[in-house]
Amino acid sequence: MTLIVLYLGLGVFAGLLGGMLGVGGGIVVVPALIWIFKQEGVQPDVLTHLAIGTSLAVIIFTSLSAIRAQQKRGAIDWAVVRLLVPSTLIGGLVSGYLAGFIPAEMLKMIFSIFLLAVSLQLLTKWQPASHWTLPGPKALWGVGLGIGSLSAMMGIGGGTISVPFLHACNVDMKRAIAISSTLGFPIALFGAAGFVLSGWHHTALPAWSFGYVDLPALLAVGATSMIVAPLGVRLAHHLPVARLKRVFGMLLLVVALQMLFSS
Template sequence: MFAALFLFLALGVIAGLLAGMLGVGGGIVVVPVLLAAFAYLKFPPGVITHLAIGTSLATIVFTSLSAVRAQQRKKAIDWPLVRALSPAVVVGSFISGYVAGWIPGYWLRLTFGVFLILASIQLLLNWRPPGSRGLPSTPGLWAVGVGIGTVSALVGIGGGTLTVPFLSWCNVDMKRAVAASSALGFVLALFGAAGFVVSGWHDAALPAWSLGYVSLPALAGIAASAVLFAPLGVHLSHRLPVAVLKRIFGILLLAVAVQILFFA
């Protein structure tokens, strides 16, 4: 158990840095590591994937909040934009988290693996849609927000992989897009995690110290270190060549996706 706690703390460092640097919340790293950690700890196979995704969302509540505070100190968050997207994100993320309890772990794992491949391609190609238009009207924002919330909560991420490209397409400056993504990630993760808690509340197969589909020991270990390192990630995002970091990260994601889809 000591080894697992050390792993959770180290994972929190990585998640915090990613949340600050790229506005992605860290879920695309947290979920695969938790899948392996929970299997090592002999958790019941039928709940491992649900626990990994639900716990990932719960950790993003803390990493994104820490990143939001750091971004706010730099006056980088467009709050009217965040308020416009938040209600739809809340609806999509909570429903997705709640419904996930009825989806077999195999399909959640498959969905996550495919999502990782798409995310890695986006990072490796450094693809961003051209800023050729403005933000859509309220119905359009609702459609986008529900979509971001639904997909992100289903795979346990903070939504930055979807939010940042969308905002870039709408001609939002990259630093403002990352900052807004951090704020939206907090809302998404909070309600998505709540959905996973409610969904798993009566699951008799859950191990000790679980709150629905959230592992409290893993949450405590990851969150404790993540909140300390998210501000450092924000600081580094304004100093390091983020495009290079994205490509390195993309290679890592592709390798993880192959492992999850073909060797897990």
């Protein structure tokens, strides 16, 4: 019962933050699941993989909700999405599968460094200068491959990578967020599939695991985050989002340092 309450609480937290700040997703879910799974006695050699694979599976459902909301507003540039989707899903599948064979401590360190970079970006409010234009189809294929590969390895939907890139290419911020939200679905779907395949026969996984995806966590966190995310969007219009981002950045900084220096 306590475990389900933790999962539901995490879903609420992730949904609110995702809706209010445009972050959340794996940035929130992965470190929280690592802590929860550790308390539950999950073996260290599968702990980080299980958290990342489950996070990607959660994003499958939350990204569908985001796509629906963005489509209602007519904000999705489907021409750009169509150019990026094939390579992002390939990158997500290959990276998700290969990440399953990276040693647990190394994968945890990679995620911690990424989390540290995100926290510093939030604290400094850094954004790349908008002095480029979107590259051609071949170059976008390479960009999509990179976004999909890194996002799947980190267990995120890719917004912290794709939005700054699109902004640097003079894409309007609202349009960039809509494109990023749409790309989150193929990244999460194929990335999670990669983690399922790579963890399929691992004997150290807990019961009710589907490869490196924990089904109870997926159902509880995914359902609540989908329900709560629209509330987060509404709160964003009434709360000091810039201040909340700084507070959240400080929280991520503490979590990143703790993960880096803990055993």
